[in-house]
Amino acid sequence: MITITLPDGSAREVESGTTPADIAAAIGPGLAKAALAARVDGELVDIGRPIEADAAFALVTSRDEKDALELARHDYAHVLAEAVQALWPDTQITFGPATDDGFYYDFAPSAQRGPFTEDDLPVIEDKMREIIAADQPLVREVWSRADLIARWQAKGESFKAEWAAELPDNETLTVYRSGTGEDAWLDMCRGPHLASTGRLDPKAFKLTKVAGAYWRGDQNNPQLSRIYGTGWLDKKQLAAHLMRLEEAAKRDHRKIGQEMDLFHLQHEAQGSVFWHPKGYLIWRELEAYMRRKLDAAGYDEVKTPQLMDAKQWEQSGHWGKYRENMFVVPDEIPHVPEEGADDDTPVITGDADMMALKPMNCPAHILIFKQGIKSYRDLPVRMAEFGCCHRNEPHGALHGILRVRQFTQDDAHIFVTEDQLIEEVRDFCDLLDEVYHELGFDSYAIKLALRPDARYGSDAEWDRAEQQLRDAVKLAGRDTDEYGWEELPGEGAFYAPKLEFHLSDAIGRTWQVGTIQADTVLPERLDASYVGEDGERHRPVMLHRAILGTFERFIGILIEHHAGRFPLWLAPVQAVVATIVSDADDYADEVVAKLKAAGIRAEADTRNEKINYKVREHSLAKVPNLLVVGKREAEQGTIALRRLGSDEHQKVMTLDEMIATLRDEATPPDRKGG
RNA sequence: GCUGCUGUAGCUCAGUGGUAGAGCACACCCUUGGUAAGGGUGAGGCCGAGAGUUCAAUCCUCUCCAGCAGCACCA
Secondary structure, three states: OEEEEOOOOOEEEEOOOEOHHHHHHHHOHHHHHHOOEEEEOOEEEEOOOOEOOOEEEEEEOOOOHHHHHHHHHHHHHHHHHHHHHHHOOOOEEOOOOEOOOEEEEEEEOOOOOOOOOOOHHHHHHHHHHHHHHOOOEEEEEEOOHHHHHHHHHHOOOHHHHHHHHHOOOOOOOEEEEEOOOOOOEEEEOOOOOOOEHHHOOOOOEEEEEEEEEEHHHOOOOOEEEEEEEEEOOOHHHHHHHHHHHHHHHHOOHHHHHHHOOOEEOOHHHOOOOEEOHHHHHHHHHHHHHHHHHHHHOOOEEOOOOOEEEHHHHHHHOHHHHOHHHOOEEEOOOOOOOOOOOOOOOOOOOOOOOEEEEOOOOHHHHHHHHOOOOEEHHHOOEEEEEEEEEEOOOOHHHOEOOOEOOEEEEEEEEEEEOHHHHHHHHHHHHHHHHHHHHHOOOOOEEEEEEOOOOOOOOOHHHHHHHHHHHHHHHHHOOOOOHHHOOEEEOOOOOOOOOEEEEEEEOOOOOEEEEEEEEEEOHHHHHOOOOEEOOOOOEEOOEEEEEEEEEEHHHHHHHHHHHHOOOOOOOOOOOOEEEEEOOHHHHHHHHHHHHHHHHOOOOEEEEOOOOOHHHHHHHHHHOOOOEEEEEOHHHHHHOEEEEEEOOOOOOOEEEEHHHHHHHHHHHOOOHHHOOO
């Protein structure tokens, strides 16, 4: 007999080998039906898995939504793989986990079959529903490594065989059998799974897309064909999820950017943004705001060259570790043939020295730091630049204005002594926190990206830098779950570990924006030094840091976060004065002039259109304030204020009242109050 | 860069092996209308680029370019 302890603290004596299903049945038939799996000493296990020793025990039902979803999604992936092999037996299976909203499975289709396409999805879905309807039992079996490898090799499953051979020795190798008899379908899987395929809701999943994905996530490995699905406990959850996707699509910054005439992209300058007047207004407001914040925090702003000689990049190390991301330009006057002449001299010979567009601002900032001799009394030096950088990103990486090849960072480098480092990082964390909150973001996560394989600097330097960043976050009190604190091995920059700040937007997606990196490598490579109290030269540590990250990405996130309905201080057009009759046109112009004089961005709409039409159009254009003027208003010197998204009826008020209201709201957050 | 899909008017999208259509937007005319689309007329397209198959290609095939979704990479 063994003792199991239930969540309420009560204990039960049961036979060794009793399964969670047995225990559920003993408690009651309702629970037996509802039980999906169990937690034994915290570990999620199959409902049919025998318990062999004393343990803390809890049944998992659909009320334990997180566990239940995880189980269901894992099962959907399993059923997907079975369906695909039923349809195309030559397809090799690899693996398929649950994701945040569903599941995927990676396949290696036969050469004849080729990768899956979207047209295959409905066919596969039908087969999946058949498997669910057949309510096949899913049974866990423990296999020996040799048997497992032999089985996969016999089936021609080379990926599975490779995987089975490489699983660690201490791992119990398990297989799940779907169905019974000779034609049962097997997959190697850690589990757990639901008791049978019939536990899945055939109406609560949907295959969503196909994509290529590398075997084991490595670009050098063969590419597999991945099928994605979304899976839920019931069809209501699925419908809600599809609704959320639609919502997200409506917020897409590319769509809103076009609708609101903020910017455009075109292939002659792919990856670089054409900012239209309205989009650039947002940029200018944001930049002015950041400049005020940095001024107040003791930063000095600089501006550095766009092009520098390759030798400089060699010395900084970018040429060695970052060159494939750089735009390289020959330092040579291009050849221009005489008009009409038969001249096949190439435009560029390529023999000249190379220059490169800067991918980062850091080397140039060190070069400024190195001008003159710095004393320890000068530190910390906080050097800021709204620096425009170019990075030669792979084409497939480009995405709207969130991932571009030309971007402007709210960059700064802080040169500190070892003693100043931790507090300086702490202060940065505080500044960043303030900025995010003022810009309307309530939550963000902090990650520590540790040393990558391709790096400069000694292990001792990396040890110290990583530990200092850890300590600083702790000092700032942000190494907690609230901030999603975690460490990411191998994700650091080639010269330094970095703290990454990931913003959560209004619909829960996250974006890396801010960063701070503690770098001893570049000061060394570029020979930056200061004279210490002892009269000797010392190396400063260089903190690379950004809060917004880049204006391009940050504005993209702002657009999606606010769905285009910016807070008034950032809204490109803050008010439109719309006339009802043309007799009010002069008055409308007068109102606009007064608004502009009060610093409010306003336009008049005196077109020959009905007021209904104007209201609709400006509402769709997300203009925050519509000031309606007709004969009445023109005579009385008032306006009728209609606020976007407000349920209140319009309010008629005098010009002065209206200006007082708007001016207050249009004040940037750092200028409000005290 | 890799896999799949897509590319027709400024935008959103129909369509056909015999060189094109809608709605919105735009221009002009009528209308001066009180809170989410008033009416009429008109202009606008090398059907992404190149090659091939064909009597004939926007449509079929191939190559390239770009966009989209992933992957890999990343602010």
